[in-house]
Structure formats: structure tokens, C-alpha cells
Amino acid sequence: MxxxxxxxxxxxxxxxxxxxxxxxxxxxxxxxxxxxxxxxxxxxxxxxxxxxxxxxxxxxxxxxxxxxxxxxxxxxxxxxxxxxxxxSSYDERLAALRAKAEEGAGHRAIFDGFVAAASTSLSDISRALNDAHFEEAIALLAKAETIYVLAKRRSYPVASYIAYALGKLKIRNQLVESAAGLNAEMIGFATPRDAVIAISFSPYAPATIEETRAIAEQGVPIVAITDSSFSPLAQFAKVWFEVAEADFGGFRSISATMALAMALTVAVGEKRRETGRRRKG
Amino acid sequence: MxxxxxxxxxxxxxxxxxxxxxxxxxxxxxxxxxxxxxxxxxxxxxxxxxxxxxxxxxxxxxxxxxxxxxxxxxxxxxxxxxxxxxxSSYDERLAALRAKAEEGAGHRAIFDGFVAAASTSLSDISRALNDAHFEEAIALLAKAETIYVLAKRRSYPVASYIAYALGKLKIRNQLVESAAGLNAEMIGFATPRDAVIAISFSPYAPATIEETRAIAEQGVPIVAITDSSFSPLAQFAKVWFEVAEADFGGFRSISATMALAMALTVAVGEKRRETGRRRKG
DNA sequence: TATATATTGGAATTAATATTTCATATTGGC
DNA sequence: GCCAATATGAAATATTAATTCCAATATATA
Known part of the structure; x- marks a missing residue:
């Protein structure tokens, strides 16, 4: 040769x-x-x-x-x-891309890195998602009168997306935002017939933890999306999902969380339609 | 066997x-x-x-x-x-998952569908991203005094993420939100030394279009993320990116847009650090 | 601790696969 | 249309790889 x-x-x-x-x-x-x-x-x-x-x-x-x-x-x-x-394992590719970006290989490497981080995270969650927990969360959310959505900082985009999607599906929901500082009052209206989706990753936003604790004490069932069993959210939650997002350049991906959030939302909509039909028929 | x-x-x-x-x-x-x-x-x-x-x-x-x-x-x-x-082509897999979800194969199929949609979108954008446009956008944003971020509805989560990340990178930015109805005034402060990231997908939120038009008329350079060259955003933009997100169950993925947004943000931060060093040294 | 049982290592065997060879066919140049 | 060069088909051969077998070792059980 x-x-x-x-x-x-x-x-x-x-x-x-x-x-x-x-x-x-x-x-x-x-x-x-x-x-x-x-x-x-x-x-x-x-x-x-x-x-x-x-x-x-x-x-x-x-x-x-x-x-x-x-x-x-x-x-x-x-x-x-x-x-x-x-x-080739996404992890390896990610490592290679990180090294490349470190040595200043240009901005394309940064983009590739984020794409790889997102892909890794997606394939991880696809493997890790527990079907039983998923079903449980859907059941819990589907019978809620109002779904409260709770997340700050890095997780806030996910919350805002959930709120948007729930709205489009005509499911009553309340995004707990901090703008007017009325969160405590907003949370005060929640009852055990409602439900909460709480999202927080390390370092956990204190406000999210505090609000989740408060709402849990009112007996409102909580579905949490977080990053480990040591998360303070896990202890308050009826069901919780562990999502491991890969990071790049100090910024963690958000794609796996988004995919889970979208799936939860749409599945809840689906479940409600099914239940609705059954009640009528 | x-x-x-x-x-x-x-x-x-x-x-x-x-x-x-x-x-x-x-x-x-x-x-x-x-x-x-x-x-x-x-x-x-x-x-x-x-x-x-x-x-x-x-x-x-x-x-x-x-x-x-x-x-x-x-x-x-x-x-x-x-x-x-x-x-095997993601498209085929997506089609299979859609069919599965249609026939009521359970909620797991919905989750798989969203993961597949996100993966498809990521691999598409990875192929489609134009390096030259990307560099141009980074250069444009890196020299802006303030970066205005403009997006509503489905794209809003992306905007809020960009604002969060820019904040962490200590880059001055302004998320144009509609809460208090003061968007017009907010936009009024922008000058040609600033820059805009505008994000909108069909059906384009009228407010986004209108605000983008207004801010473009003030001579502020615009980087747009949208879904086709027919997008009303494209005509106002100095640089624009076409992002094709796959959809599932009527909800489009948002992962590719997110990855692009994160890459843009971090690359701008990177570029500023480089430029800063060069000025000093 | 003795005995039965399960596990492991390594060589022998068998199966499969790639390569070579050679006879035959095809093509291109004159 | 004939000759040389090139290409092709099919079977033979050489190589490589999978599997089996059996002796040796380790592990569990009574």
C-alpha cells in the first residue's frame, strides 16, 4: 500500500x-x-x-x-x-471539542461544543428516563386543577416554555415569576387539588427551594426536575427526575430538560383528552 | 437461540x-x-x-x-x-415515532419523539450553520454597547436564556419584555452602537416584527434567528440564521435554536475577552 | 475439609472468508 | 476483422477467525 x-x-x-x-x-x-x-x-x-x-x-x-x-x-x-x-462516544467528542476551544480553535468549535453537549444530554436522558416515574408524573399533573410552574435563573427558560405550551393546550397554569414580588401570595392560593412542576439545578436558586418548600407544606403535590438525589427539591417532590446535562465552556446544556418538559406537557394534554373522552363516553 | x-x-x-x-x-x-x-x-x-x-x-x-x-x-x-x-436518517426514526404516538403507543413514545426531534434539529443545524455568518454575527455583537434581546411566545425562552447567559458573562443587555407595556420606550434608547438579537419563527409574533422594524429604523444592527428567507425578520437583519427545527405532536423543538443562542453568547464573551487583551497588551 | 459444581485457560478443530489463479470473454487499436 | 491488452467469472487455495473441547483451577456446599 x-x-x-x-x-x-x-x-x-x-x-x-x-x-x-x-x-x-x-x-x-x-x-x-x-x-x-x-x-x-x-x-x-x-x-x-x-x-x-x-x-x-x-x-x-x-x-x-x-x-x-x-x-x-x-x-x-x-x-x-x-x-x-x-x-464516537459523545463524551470523547466533547472532550476533544473542549480542548480545541481552549487552544483557541475559533468560534466554530464553541458552536460544535454546544451542539455536542446538547446531543450528549439528550442521549443520556433518553436512556435514564424512568417510564414509571414519567407515567406517575403525568397522572399527577393531568388531574391538577392548576399547574404551578416554578423555576428561576438558568431553569427559567424551561418554565416559561412549559407555561407557553400548557397555555396552548388550554391547561390552566400559573408561572411563578418574581417580577412584582408577589410570589408568596401567588403560592398561597395553591391547594392539594393543584400540582407543581419545580425545576432547579445546582447551585439551586434559594427562591426556588423556599417556594417549593412552602407550597409542599400546603399539601400540593410536586413534580421536580433536578440534577441529583441530593437536590433539596427531591425531598419535597412526589415524583422527581434526575437530568444530567453536559456542559460546555461553563454553560450547561438545557436541551434534555427542555425535551423532558415538552414531553411532560404534551403527555399531560394527551392524558386529559383521553380522560375527558372516557368521562363523556 | x-x-x-x-x-x-x-x-x-x-x-x-x-x-x-x-x-x-x-x-x-x-x-x-x-x-x-x-x-x-x-x-x-x-x-x-x-x-x-x-x-x-x-x-x-x-x-x-x-x-x-x-x-x-x-x-x-x-x-x-x-x-x-x-x-439511519433521523427523519425515518421521527416518522416511525410519530406513527407510534398516533396509534397511542403510550407516553414514552411522546418523550422519545421529542428527544428525536431535538436530535434531528441539532444535527441539521450543525450541518447548515454558515461559519462566515456566525463570525459576522459575533463580531457585530461583540462591539455592541448594549445587546437588546427580542423574542415572544415560543421563542421567549431562548431570549430569556440569552439574557441570563449574557448577564453571567457581564455583558450589558436588555431583554425586551412586554410585561409593563413599555417596549417602545425601551427600544427608543437603542443607538447604532448597540445591537439586537431578534428571534422569531412562523407564525411570527406581530410584536416581534414590529419592534424589530422600529429598532432597525433607528440604525441598530440586527442579528436574526428565524426559519426561512421569507421571514419578515430577514429583511431587517444585518446577519440572519435559518434554523429548521423538527416538530413533534405540533410542538416544534427548540434545541437547535438554544444551542445556537448559547454558542453566540459564549463566543461573543470570548471575542470580547480577546479584544480586551489585545487593547491592553 | 472434602466433594461437587462452576469457571477459566489454552490448544485443537471446524467454519468462514479473503485472496489468488487461471481459463474465458470483452474491448480497443490498427 | 485480427491481435494484444484488459477485464471478468468461477473455482481452488490460503488465511483468518469462531467455536469446541478438555484439563486445570477456583468456588461453593455439606
Missing amino acids: DERVPRDFETLRATILDRRASLPKRIAQIAAYALDNPDDIAFGTAASIAASAGVQPSTLIRFAQQLGFDGFTSLQQVFRERLRERN | DERVPRDFETLRATILDRRASLPKRIAQIAAYALDNPDDIAFGTAASIAASAGVQPSTLIRFAQQLGFDGFTSLQQVFRERLRERN
């Missing part, structure tokens, strides 16, 4: 497209197949790929050799590497 | 975690290795994997058999399938 052998998929792809016109019929056939079905090349055996592409295994090997590889196996490595790269 | 053999990676993972405690030492060792390095299982040979994990090839096969597979090869299929799946 000489030095000009394509080592990464993109180079390989470019090389193939470049030579396409000058390739013999069967070789061109397998070349086209390779670019169209890269996954098959990555996973198949020489025989299976050759069959799918309608050529002989030997043609496949000749194709590889024409490209400078010493056989099908080394060509296949490139196709496998591609899947690995794409799929 | 009986019928209870895990066919997909997540089931397999759960099965392994479930039995983890009761597995013999070497089997547990390979089990841990498998979950930590799924890609190696997908691509390696029995011998190479066994060596990396520090066990004998036969142990690897016993591990597979304990899980109900008839050999290493069929276990490996699951790990390969995972790479294929992950790589």
Missing part, C-alpha cells in the same frame, strides 16, 4: 468520484454500490457485498486494489472507521 | 446490567468491556476483543451464550445493528 491510499472516507469518496469515468464496467458498478451503501461495505463480507452489488468477490478485491489498498479488508477499514467516527 | 434473546442494543444493555451482579468474574469483565466499548464489539474479532478485554476468546463466546445467543457472531450483530440504526 503506497502513501497515497485514502485513509478517511471523504478522501476515498472523492477519489472514487474522480476516477469514476475511467473505471471498467464491473469495477464502476461496485464503486457506485460502495458509495450508495457504505454501511453494507462496513459490515458485509466480500462474498455478501459482491452478491448484493451483482459482481464477483474478485472484482471487489480488484476494486480495492485499484484504489491502492492491498485488499478488500483494508478498504473495509475505511468504511468502518467512518461509522466509528460518526458514532 | 430462544425467543427471549435481546434483539436490540438497549434491551441487551438492560439485560446485561440486570444480571451484572450474578455473573462470574471473567464474564462480568467482558460484560463491562462490552458496554464501555460497544464499537469494539461491533468491529473487532473475537480474538482481538478478548485480548483488549483481558479474557480468552472462549470466555467471550460463553458470555454471548449466557445471554442466549448461539455464539459471538450473533451477539456481534446486535452491536452492529446499533451502529446502523444510529446512523
Whole structure:
């Protein structure tokens, strides 16, 4: 194998497209197949790929050799590497991006970092979400007269989104904002027939904790979204979700929390529709 | 192979975690290795994997058999399938989830749908973001005296997050909220030395459009985040970003917009620090 | 502590897969 | 239309990899 052998998929792809016109019929056939079905090349055996592409295994090997590889196996490595790269653990990618951003690799690295942090967080929560807790939270919120939404600072955007979505779904809700300093009074109206969604992450906003405590003491059931079982919110909550958001450049992602919040909201709307139908029918 | 053999990676993972405690030492060792390095299982040979994990090839096969597979090869299929799946177009996955949710497959499907919508949106924006526009926007915002942040309704959570992050980075900013109905006056203070981040998606909130128009007429440069070149925001903006968010159950994701917003904010902070250093040094 | 049982290591065996070879077919140049 | 060069197909071979087997070791049980 000489030095000009394509080592990464993109180079390989470019090389193939470049030579396409000058390739013999069967070789061109397998070349086209390779670019169209890269996954098959990555996973198949020489025989299976050759069959799918309608050529002989030997043609496949000749194709590889024409490209400078010493056989099908080394060509296949490139196709496998591609899947690995794409799929390389988000954590590793994040670490790499952080290092890149550190050394001043430009602003694109910052953007990539936030995208990676969001993706990591989403795949984490997708794995970690407990179905039973989720159902429980939905049931609890669906039968509430009014849903109070409680969050400050970094979590406030989530709360405001929940309030917006609940509004669109015509579900009565109250966003507990601090603007006029009337939170205590607002909370005072809540009864055990209502429910609360409280969101707070370390370092927990004191106001959120305090208000959650107060409302819990009134017997209002609480669904908490927070970051660990040591969270002060967890002790007040009937149901709580642990959401681990990845951070980048000192700013934590918010995507997993958002996704959970949206799902909760829409599921509650769904549940109410179901229950409503059942009552009527 | 009986019928209870895990066919997909997540089931397999759960099965392994479930039995983890009761597995013999070497089997547990390979089990841990498998979950930590799924890609190696997908691509390696029995011998190479066994060596990396520090066990004998036969142990690897016993591990597979304990899980109900008839050999290493069929276990490996699951790990390969995972790479294929992950790589399969998000659009397809979203469509499948939508169908599932439609037919009332339970609330988990709703959650999965929102996670998938967020992931799709993130990978889309990651591909679509124009580096030059991004740099331009950063430059424009970095030299602003005050950054005005303008968004209502669905986009408001993004605006409130930007305001929070800018605050933490000690960058002067003004969130244009409608609470007290003083937006016009607030906007009146903006000068061409300031800058605006305006966010709006179809159906564009009339207030956002109107305020953006007003502030543009005062010569204040505008960075817009919106959803198409037909957006009324685009015509007022010096730089604008097109963000295509996937939707689920009638609610659009907000993750891509969030990631872009966070990246913009942090990059502006970064740029200011650089410029500051250069001025001093 | 003795015995049965389960687990592990490593070599032998079997299966599979890639590669080579060679006869045959096709193409391009004169 | 003929010859040389090139390309192709199919089977033979060499290589690599998975699996099995059995002896050795460790673990649990009575």
C-alpha cells in the first residue's frame, strides 16, 4: 500500500468520484454500490457485498486494489472507521471539542461544543428516563386543577416554555415569576387539588427551594426536575427526575430538560383528552 | 437461540446490567468491556476483543451464550445493528415515532419523539450553520454597547436564556419584555452602537416584527434567528440564521435554536475577552 | 475439609472468508 | 476483422477467525 491510499472516507469518496469515468464496467458498478451503501461495505463480507452489488468477490478485491489498498479488508477499514467516527462516544467528542476551544480553535468549535453537549444530554436522558416515574408524573399533573410552574435563573427558560405550551393546550397554569414580588401570595392560593412542576439545578436558586418548600407544606403535590438525589427539591417532590446535562465552556446544556418538559406537557394534554373522552363516553 | 434473546442494543444493555451482579468474574469483565466499548464489539474479532478485554476468546463466546445467543457472531450483530440504526436518517426514526404516538403507543413514545426531534434539529443545524455568518454575527455583537434581546411566545425562552447567559458573562443587555407595556420606550434608547438579537419563527409574533422594524429604523444592527428567507425578520437583519427545527405532536423543538443562542453568547464573551487583551497588551 | 459444581485457560478443530489463479470473454487499436 | 491488452467469472487455495473441547483451577456446599 503506497502513501497515497485514502485513509478517511471523504478522501476515498472523492477519489472514487474522480476516477469514476475511467473505471471498467464491473469495477464502476461496485464503486457506485460502495458509495450508495457504505454501511453494507462496513459490515458485509466480500462474498455478501459482491452478491448484493451483482459482481464477483474478485472484482471487489480488484476494486480495492485499484484504489491502492492491498485488499478488500483494508478498504473495509475505511468504511468502518467512518461509522466509528460518526458514532464516537459523545463524551470523547466533547472532550476533544473542549480542548480545541481552549487552544483557541475559533468560534466554530464553541458552536460544535454546544451542539455536542446538547446531543450528549439528550442521549443520556433518553436512556435514564424512568417510564414509571414519567407515567406517575403525568397522572399527577393531568388531574391538577392548576399547574404551578416554578423555576428561576438558568431553569427559567424551561418554565416559561412549559407555561407557553400548557397555555396552548388550554391547561390552566400559573408561572411563578418574581417580577412584582408577589410570589408568596401567588403560592398561597395553591391547594392539594393543584400540582407543581419545580425545576432547579445546582447551585439551586434559594427562591426556588423556599417556594417549593412552602407550597409542599400546603399539601400540593410536586413534580421536580433536578440534577441529583441530593437536590433539596427531591425531598419535597412526589415524583422527581434526575437530568444530567453536559456542559460546555461553563454553560450547561438545557436541551434534555427542555425535551423532558415538552414531553411532560404534551403527555399531560394527551392524558386529559383521553380522560375527558372516557368521562363523556 | 430462544425467543427471549435481546434483539436490540438497549434491551441487551438492560439485560446485561440486570444480571451484572450474578455473573462470574471473567464474564462480568467482558460484560463491562462490552458496554464501555460497544464499537469494539461491533468491529473487532473475537480474538482481538478478548485480548483488549483481558479474557480468552472462549470466555467471550460463553458470555454471548449466557445471554442466549448461539455464539459471538450473533451477539456481534446486535452491536452492529446499533451502529446502523444510529446512523439511519433521523427523519425515518421521527416518522416511525410519530406513527407510534398516533396509534397511542403510550407516553414514552411522546418523550422519545421529542428527544428525536431535538436530535434531528441539532444535527441539521450543525450541518447548515454558515461559519462566515456566525463570525459576522459575533463580531457585530461583540462591539455592541448594549445587546437588546427580542423574542415572544415560543421563542421567549431562548431570549430569556440569552439574557441570563449574557448577564453571567457581564455583558450589558436588555431583554425586551412586554410585561409593563413599555417596549417602545425601551427600544427608543437603542443607538447604532448597540445591537439586537431578534428571534422569531412562523407564525411570527406581530410584536416581534414590529419592534424589530422600529429598532432597525433607528440604525441598530440586527442579528436574526428565524426559519426561512421569507421571514419578515430577514429583511431587517444585518446577519440572519435559518434554523429548521423538527416538530413533534405540533410542538416544534427548540434545541437547535438554544444551542445556537448559547454558542453566540459564549463566543461573543470570548471575542470580547480577546479584544480586551489585545487593547491592553 | 472434602466433594461437587462452576469457571477459566489454552490448544485443537471446524467454519468462514479473503485472496489468488487461471481459463474465458470483452474491448480497443490498427 | 485480427491481435494484444484488459477485464471478468468461477473455482481452488490460503488465511483468518469462531467455536469446541478438555484439563486445570477456583468456588461453593455439606
